Amino acid sequence: MTERIVVVGAALFDGDHLLAARRSAPPALAGRWELPGGKVERGETPEAALTRELQEELGVGAEPMTRVPGEWPLKPPYVLQVWTARLLPGSPTPKPLQDHDELRWLTQDELWDVNWLDQDVEAIHALTNLLF
Numbered sequence: 001m002t003e004r005i006v007v008v009g010a011a012l013f014d015g016d017h018l019l020a021a022r023r024s025a026p027p028a029l030a031g032r033w034e035l036p037g038g039k040v041e042r043g044e045t046p047e048a049a050l051t052r053e054l055q056e057e058l059g060v061g062a063e064p065m066t067r068v069p070g071e072w073p074l075k076p077p078y079v080l081q082v083w084t085a086r087l088l089p090g091s092p093t094p095k096p097l098q099d100h101d102e103l104r105w106l107t108q109d110e111l112w113d114v115n116w117l118d119q120d121v122e123a124i125h126a127l128t129n130l131l132f
Contacts, residue, residue: 002077008050009035009082009120011127012062012094017105018127019094020114021057024101033114035082035123036100050083057098061088070126072119082123084131 012019012035021036023029038053040046047064054062068082087094096103104114108128116124 004077004079006040006046006049007038007074007078007080008040008046008053009037009080009123010050010054010062010064010085011035011068011082011123012054012060012085012087014087014105017107018111019058020104020106020116021096021100022102022104022114023099023117024096025099029117031115032117033104034117034120037082039078046081047083050085054085057096057100058094058103059092059097060094061091062086063088066130068123068127068130070123072122074119080119080123082127084127 020033022033036057037050040049050064051062054060062085065084065086072080074080094103111124
């Protein structure tokens, strides 16, 4: 049996705005939007991976808060888990440093204005059920 690999996504909030990141790579995902994050490395907790990934991808300091209920299948053996997160005081403004070419802060009314990746659609629904 293949061991599953967890990919963490950040529902990163600044007040009532959620950060969405547009993929620039790989080509199959380019132009679609996602919650930023990445793969949990061996020996790393999901929360530590989320903190590391947000630093690498966006150049920010962030704190994971609450795990969003649910888990969404990606390409086997990967699964997506999502945490709410907030920027740490004094953190720089997020910038698209890796795998993204644009960032947008979305209000609740704007959540569906972007073309989310399929698995992120399900995670966004779970997130809105949790928060709104």
